[in-house]
Amino acid sequence: xxxxxxxxxxxxxxxxxxxxxxxxxLVLRVNSEDSIAVEDxxxxxxxxxxxxxxxxxxxxxxxxxxxxEILQELLNHVHEIxxxxxxxxxxxxxxxxxxxxxxxx
Numbered sequence: 001x002x003x004x005x006x007x008x009x010x011x012x013x014x015x016x017x018x019x020x021x022x023x024x025x026l027v028l029r030v031n032s033e034d035s036i037a038v039e040d041x042x043x044x045x046x047x048x049x050x051x052x053x054x055x056x057x058x059x060x061x062x063x064x065x066x067x068x069e070i071l072q073e074l075l076n077h078v079h080e081i082x083x084x085x086x087x088x089x090x091x092x093x094x095x096x097x098x099x100x101x102x103x104x105x
Contacts, residue, residue: 002095009098018088021097025087026067028057034078041073058087 001011010017030038032055042048042059049060061067071084
């Protein structure tokens with residue numbers, strides 16, 4: 001259960017909460033030399049929103065494209081994918097998303 005100023009903002013099984021909160025997001029890690037190709041595929045081929053931190057991308061999926069379609073297109077354009085999978089947010093990420101501010105850790 002996450003509580004903000006005495007109000008329950010979310011409750012339930014932790015793994016189920018993480019799964020639900022991350023269900024529309026993917027995380028991708030590539031070598032830095034593949035950044036331009038990755039961004040081109042995500043933006044121009046699929047029209048997806050993403051955030052980049054170092055060599056890792058947090059991608060917001062849409063209903064039109066499956067994870068497999070995105071992965072296959074990326075494999076056709078980059079040298080190496082280090083990791084690709086479903087995003088699992090931290091408790092702090094979930095709290096900040098639900099409350100809309102900075103969590104004090």
